[in-house]
Amino acid sequence: MINYLRKVFKSGWEGFMRQGFLTFATALVIFIAVVLGTGLLFFQGGVSYLTEQIKDKIDISVTFKSDVPRDTILGIREDLTSLNQVKKVDYISPEDAYNTFVEAHEGDEYMEALGLLSVNPFMPSLRIQTKEPSQYKDVSEFLKKEEYAGYISEVNDYKRGVTIERLGELTRSVQVLGISLTLFLSLIAIIITFNTLRLSIYSQKEEIEIMRLVGAKNSFIRGPFLVQGFLCGLFAAIISFMILTIVLFIFNKQLTTLFIGFDSLAFFKGNVLWVILLQLFVGAGLGLISSYFAVRKYLRD
């Protein structure tokens, strides 16, 4: 068995090394498929980043009456935090609100108007973020309870409701589009790779016939083609990994600006194992599986 595998690997390696143009052309197409696959991983990363960014922008602000004690507001905050739908609740004291306003409006006419007042006009509030944009309705219903009515001055969900809903729809659409695009492009990558290997093996069909005529078993004929397909894929994966690494290190700043703040290099570093596995799977896996199906045609009974 070891002897057989050694011969198969040797023969596959010889084919890979000596069939220069054929190897190059096949590896190039697999390289494109690997780049496409890797691009899709980054695309998914970008979509997740964008979705999170959008979700973070969606919040419900509850403003309390000025005479409501801080402990009561913190109690309501506890009640809200215990809800499954709620991701985060921030308490904003009148002082915090005042400071934030000053920072944002330093030197403009709003500050002049604020200066005319002798007291802090801001009221305490809670800023609530839900896990999903659609859950804001549940939270606003929760806040309509009788027991809270006496404390709450305003819940601003009604004004922002439409925007929240639209943003929610947008994130869902981006996700669906991302998944659909991933599936569609993956299918194209598989079809292109398979057909390239089929053409490559078709060009060697006479050689397969010769191997059969000199008395080689099907497994002995198939083996080197599988090794060759695997090596082409491996070669393509290694080259694409090297190019990706170089591009990300050199052009990260420009890419971050281009992708609205999505840091591709940080994503790459955080997912380097997945990137390697994906590239190996797409490259070597596609090469191996496509070769198997392409050569099977000539060895069938």
Added chain:
Amino acid sequence: MIQFKNVTKEYSPNLFKEAKVALQNVSFEIKKGEFVTFCGRSGAGKTTVLKLISCEEKPTSGTVLFDDMDTKDVKKSEAYLIRQKIGFIFQDYKLLSYKTVFENVAYALEAFDFNEKLLRDEVMQVLELVGLENRANCLPKELSGGEKQRVSIARALIHRPEIILADEPTGNLDPYHTRDIVKILLKINEAGATVILSTHDREIVNALEKRVITLENGRIIRDEEKGVFSL
């Protein structure tokens, strides 16, 4: 060793080709150690006979027996068991283009799971026999037609087959190389192998003075011991 019993081979029509009857009701027997030449014009059915022997094709009707085994019962994936008893020599050499002379010859042995340690000596011995020991590391594209054919012969001989099937082996060669190849085939036959040669070369057929089966339009019109070319 080989028996054809009322064998007919028809090729069914397709988009590009009309239906063709390659062999019609052909019967003959070839005994172990014989040297048989099939002669006839192009399209007479010579190559079809060889393809039926090697299980490349199955008869439309009739029976082809190889060592008493009906080739109709042999699956494509098991045809190697028959082919391992055969050495092929082709008009167009059929060498693996990206393998060297040595590797082309060795491939036939590797396919047999031959002992690796003895492989090199065996291959070099056969290459010496055909006078190509100095061309072992060349690729087929670096060889002349005659040299390619000698590689093809070396490959056919390497596993010491019971039968040599030679399909127009001199078709692409000049008279000088043709004589060489015929001499090698006679030597192989003297060593005990059955040789089945297909040719339309009058000189060769007449010089051999061996059994000649003449085919015309897929039928046997003559089968003579020590026959001559007559068409």
